[in-house]
Amino acid sequence: xxxxxxxxxxxxxxxxxxxxxxxxxxxxxxxxxxxxxxxxxxxxxxxxxxxxxxxxxxxxxxxxxxxxxxxxxxxxxxxxxxxxxxxxxxxxxxxxxxxxxxxxxxxxxxxx
Amino acid sequence: xxxxxxxxxxxxxxxxxxxxxxxxxxxxxxxxxxxxxxxxxxxxxxxxxxxxxxxxxxxxxxxxxxxxxxxxxxxxxxxxxxxxxxxxxxxxxxxxxxxxxxxxxxxxxxxxxxxx
Numbered sequence: 297x298x299x300x301x302x303x304x305x306x307x308x309x310x311x312x313x314x315x316x317x318x319x320x321x322x323x324x325x326x327x328x329x330x331x332x333x334x335x336x337x338x339x340x341x342x343x344x345x346x347x348x349x350x351x352x353x354x355x356x357x358x359x360x361x362x363x364x365x366x367x368x369x370x371x372x373x374x375x376x377x378x379x380x381x382x383x384x385x386x387x388x389x390x391x392x393x394x395x396x397x398x399x400x401x402x403x404x405x406x407x408x
Numbered sequence: 409x410x411x412x413x414x415x416x417x418x419x420x421x422x423x424x425x426x427x428x429x430x431x432x433x434x435x436x437x438x439x440x441x442x443x444x445x446x447x448x449x450x451x452x453x454x455x456x457x458x459x460x461x462x463x464x465x466x467x468x469x470x471x472x473x474x475x476x477x478x479x480x481x482x483x484x485x486x487x488x489x490x491x492x493x494x495x496x497x498x499x500x501x502x503x504x505x506x507x508x509x510x511x512x513x514x515x516x517x518x519x520x521x522x523x524x
Contacts, residue, residue, distance in 0.1 A: 300450070328508055339411075340451070340499070340515040347508045385450055394439050394506030395464055396513060398450030 298323045302386050302399035309376055309406050317371040317402045319360075319386035327388040329353075329362050329369040330396065334383045343371075343384070376406045410434065412516035414500050420522045426488035429519045433481070433502030439463075440477055441513070442485050443499040451499055457483065458506070490523045497521070 303318040321329065331343040331353070344353035349364035358373045369386060386399040413432040421427050433440050438459050443451035454473065456464040460480040468475070472491070477483040487494055497518040504510035 328511060332513075339517045340501075340513075342512050345512065387450075389511055391508075392506055393464075394458075394503060394511050395441065395453050395456050396451075396511075397453070400448065400450045 298327070298388060298390065298397040300386050300388055300397055300399035302384075302402050304402070306403040306405060309404070311378055311406055311408050312375045313406075315371070315373040315376045315380075315404070317384055317386075317404070319369045319371065319399060321367050321369065321386075321388050323367075323388055323390070323397075325391050326364075327390055329360070330387040330389070331358070331360055331369070331371050332385040332387060332398075334385070334401075336382070340385065376404070378406045378408055380404060381406050412500055412502055412514050414498075414516035414519055416519055417517065418520050418522075420524065421490055422524050423492055424489040426486065427490055427521065428484055428486045429498050429500075429521075431483045431485070431500030431516060433483070433500070434514055436504070437502035437514070438480075438505050439503045440483050441501040441503075442475055442483070443501060445497045445499055445518070447496070454485070487521075490521075492523050495521055495523045 299322045328347045330345045332340045333343045344355040346353040346362035352361045383401045385401045387396045389396040440457040442454040445451045457477040475485045499518045500516045501513040
């Protein structure tokens with residue numbers, strides 16, 4: 297079956313530090329890949345997505361590249377802010393099936 | 409645009425009692441999902457509806473969980489009887505469809521269930 301593995305957290309960084317959150321997946325076929333974010337007190341929301349190999353998703357300064365050869369979709373940001381403190385979930389969905397499989401989330405805390 | 413609405417926000421019950429959760433998806437969204445999120449874990453799919461039909465309920469514990477989507481809009485998820493291990497946040501999500509252009513999930517705020 298499909299699965300998503302995220303780097304274990306929590307992750308604590310100082311403001312303006314570089315962020316990488318690792319995500320690898322196992323899937324049949326060619327899934328779409330996502331990063332969702334949950335800010336404190338809010339619901340899950342889509343951060344970025346990529347639908348095919350070598351695609352790069354980007355939003356709010358975050359980026360992730362769909363790497364089929366390494367089955368990875370690592371999340372990066374060059375300079376984090378306190379407002380980026382949240383829980384980040386990597387997910388995949390099967391082609392044209394819609395249903396998503398999620399990783400267990402990585403908690404990011406950014407200190408001023 | 410109104411988001412996905414869920415109620416109640418919190419629910420505390422004793423084991424063996426029953427409980428129901430309600431979800432109103434974004435207008436026009438054909439696909440509706442119920443996820444269970446246990447503390448410290450990612451959301452796990454329980455059931456997927458396309459309009460008012462079930463697409464996937466393979467992970468739904470059917471001896472105690474049931475769900476329906478009335479007229480392809482609102483949905484209810486019921487647990488009867490509840491067990492201690494059902495304590496979790498129950499998330500409802502909707503999407504326009506299931507193709508690559510339409511598969512973005514919109515989540516509600518969830519219902520936090522505590523079974524004592």
